[in-house]
Amino acid sequence: MDLQTLTYLVVGATFVLYIGIAIWARAGSTKEFYVAGGGVHPVANGMATAADWMSAASFISMAGLLAFNGYGGSVFLMGWTGGYVLLALLLAPYLRKFGKFTVPEFIGDRFYSKTARLVAVICLILASVTYVIGQMKGIGVAFSRFLETSYDTGLFIGMGIVFVYAVLGGMKGITYTQIAQYCVLIFAYTVPAVFISLNLTGNPIPQLGLGSEIKEEGIPILAKLDQVVTDLGFKEYTTQTMGNKLNMFAYTLSLMIGTAGLPHVIIRFFTVPKVKDARVSAGWALVFIAILYTTAPSVGSMARLNLTNTIQTGEVGSPQGNIRYEDRPEWFKKWEKTGLLRHNDKNGDGRIQYYDDKNEAFSATAASYGWKGNELQHIPFGKTEKDAKSGPDRDIMVLANPEIAGLPDWVVALVVAGGLAAALSTAAGLLLAISSAISHDILKGIFKPDISEKEELKAGRIAMAGAIGVAGYFGLNPPDFAAGTVAIAFGLAASSIFPALMMGIFHKGLNREGAIAGMIAGIGVTMLYVFQHKGIMFIPGTSFLGGMEENWFFGISPNAFGAVGAVVNFVTAFAVSSFTSPPPKEVQELVESVRIPKGAGDATGH
Secondary structure: OOHHHHHHHHHHHHHHHHHHHHHHOOOOOHHHHHHHHHOOOHHHHHHHHHHHHOOHHHHHHHHHHHHHHHHHHHHHHHHHHHHHHHHHHHHHHHHHHHOOOOHHHHHHHHOOOHHHHHHHHHHHHHHHHHHHHHHHHHHHHHHHHHOOOOHHHHHHHHHHHHHHHHHHHHHHHHHHHHHHHHHHHHHHHHHHHHHHHHHHHOOOOHHHHOOOEOOOOOOEHHHHHHHHHHHOOOOOOOOOOOOOHHHHHHHHHHHHHHHHOOHHHHHHHHOOOOHHHHHHHHHHHHHHHHHHHOOHHHHHHHHHHHHHHHHEOOOOOOOOOEOEHHHOOHHHHHHHOOOOOEEOOOOOOOEOOOOOOOOHHHHHHHHHOOOOOOOEEEOOOOOOHHHOEEOOOHHHHHHHHHHHOOOOHHHHHHHHHHHHHHHHHHHHHHHHHHHHHHHHHHHHHHHOOOOOHHHHHHHHHHHHHHHHHHHHHHHOOOOOOHHHHHHHHHHHHHHHHHHHHHHHHHOOOOOHHHHHHHHHHHHHHHHHHHHHHHOHHHOOOOOOOOOOHHHOEOOEOHHHOHHHHHHHHHHHHHHHHHOOOOOOHHHHHHHHHHHOOOOOOOOOOO
16 A cells, blocks of 8 residues: 555544544534533543644744754753643642633623723734644644645645534534544654664663664764764754744743733643642643653654755765765655655755854855755745745654654554644634633624524634634745744744733732733734744734844844743833722632632532
């Protein structure tokens, strides 16, 4: 059976499974639609939360960023896992005890203001829509290569699958679908890693294989990788950074507090019966997430080594140092069809040159051999030939890795199913967060408080369908690698929602004026900075300062600026609160009661 047929069978089987679960778990009430009825077991919720969390950015893009950014890519590992610790300790149990369906509902009640609730909804939608664009990029990458469809067609297929099980089942359907998706994605991620680690080092455990020696060479795998990439003019893999130390810190912090402020993750903790279960769910989610996140460095490192060794087959600089284009491996030919990897023969020698053309010293040496520049390129989706960028698209590395390593076709097909499961599971969670914000927080909470449950459920499904359409529209022209786009979404959540939640829980003196001003200031300064460097809605030609590092504020990249926006939010909120009236006494008492370890009533399940 050929690879394409096998891929269709494996992916098709998973899609049938997801739709079947959605039909079985069809939501019949608003409580089932928003919070799965509030009766999900903590372990099951931890698994669903892990799937909700481990998006296309985690499955497809993170290892690719680690492959090309080396140590610098560790900001994603530290930020995303550290953020879950903050979420488990500082937010999840208190929000669950408050007993509301959504994050904007908490903000509206805590700050006794419909305006605060509306501002929170706008912040939520901005962060969630940006985040879901990254998922659509992952869906498009997987479909365009392995199902041999266009990017647009793959995107529409993914939208259709999400539409069926998210609109039909709501949070109830999404929860049980995400449990199945977690099993698919984690199996798909770890099996190839085991194979590749075994082939390279003889150690079947990828986490240990990364610290082992390469078989028959006796060289530690990271030392070998350092040698290979520096020979090509790149920075040492183990010392490479993403900008200066301040940018590394800001990037990590932005991802951490963005994690703790993402509404589609927080809403999962409203699906468990008791406050204690919220903490237990967060703990299990960390366990399930750790399986993938501790494997990712191995996947990224080994993928970079395998990629380089299949292109650079001899001594750098020698006439036979690079393979002839006509002898390129089969996996290379297949990925060329997507536009995510291509060869631009700049010197017409018929060989593939792959080196760091940004390294001036090395480029001068390369020029002495007649090399004209890095000949591996990719064309970003929605861009033209003149917009081609140097090097392969980072997002192909996990999906191409099994092929590069020569693994069996069933492993390749499994990886495709896993990538789609990761993207679809997170997309569904994000779309539900957007839907609930529109139907529950805006429609019922502000404009039609007397709406019936049946009408609200219908409005929620209509809002979900609309959100899928909007996400698909923006997904047709993604602005960045999946993880890069997602990092911006985290920055928006970090600068707006996280500070409001933290101050709402731990500072009873913060009033509505301070909360509203803080959220507007935080997300406003972050969006302004991103727009200045990346363009309005990421449209090329609409940026004012460009993406060059010399134009960054203290060397902080747009993707990391959420940490600065959060500081602006906190400072503004405290300053405005100090000059305005304190919150009503009953609100301050409410804040005190939420922080008391033991509670009573439906909010706690006791």
